[in-house]
Amino acid sequence: MSLINERQDFSTIADLFLLHGSMQSPAFLDGRLCAGLAMHDLSAEAWLEEVCLALGVEQPRDEPSAERFLGWRRQTLDALAGSELGFEPLLPDDLFSLAERARGLQEWTLGFLEVVRDAGDGPREAWSPALREALDDLAAVAAMEVELEESAENEGDLFALTEHVRMAAMLLYTEQHPGRPQVEDAGDDTRH
Template identity: 70%
Template sequence: MSLIDERQDFSDIADVFLLHGSMQSPAFLDGRLCALLALKNVTAEAWLDEVCLSLGVDQPKDQASAERLLGWRKQTLDALSASEMNYTPLLPDELFSLAEQAQGLKEWTQGFVEVLDEAVDDALRQRWSQTLLEALDDLPALSQIETDIDDSPENENDLFALTEHARMAAMMLYTEQHPGQPQVEQTDTPVH
């Protein structure tokens, strides 16, 4: 089984970044990846170029790193286009403090919003539903969230709700830009 078939998590990608001498969080690039897949269908080659540019290298150090970075793109695309609507942003998990998780969400949102700012014009926005527009309009505020938070149940619940909002906005954007993908079941059709 190749690395492309394995489920990548935040630590897997962060390890690849470290191997390339980068201490940056993958969350920012994951936000960009999600928006790029929704708006431009970024190719595997273009994605590898973007990651390498961000890491300050010409190409991945080795085949395993390249496969992991390409697997990250494939995993994100598969989740965005799946009928299960199970896409989740690549963020620090429960092994990290809530402050680190909040910082990851903040960076993910910054990356996502950056692509929206680069790629979306008024003509495109006019084709989107009011629900999507409202969800996307909330994201710039999310990119400014306070990250110096204590590990408390209340903060954990708030962070979960904010992450869920970002996740849903990402899936709605993908779905509206790719009608028929995923094949979302219509719940308002009468049952015979």
């Protein structure tokens, strides 16, 4: 299996960032990736350029790194465009503290909203009221208190917020790409 088709998770991408000398969380860039795919059909070349800019490097350090970055993009695009609605934001998992997971969700949301805001008001006018409301709600997620204490209640609240963010991202993609996901064409790989 090539690296481009290998499942990318938060820790894998964070380790890849470390290889490139960056301590930043991949959550912010994943939010930008998701919104970029929805709003601009972000190309593979543009994505590699954005990742390198964020990491402060001219290019990925080697071919396997480039393949992983491209695999991250492909995985996100396939999940957003897929009929099974299986998109998941790239966030810290249960091995991280609740506060770290909340920080990851906040960073993801900030990255996502940055791309949406940069697109201007034009696209927003065509969006459904449900999408506009969902995106307005994301502003509250971006401003949330992230120093959460470990508790079942906070765990449940974070899960609900994550689910809300996930649904908003899929709704944005779907409204920006009418006719997708298409159940009949789930195996078609002509998307870019």
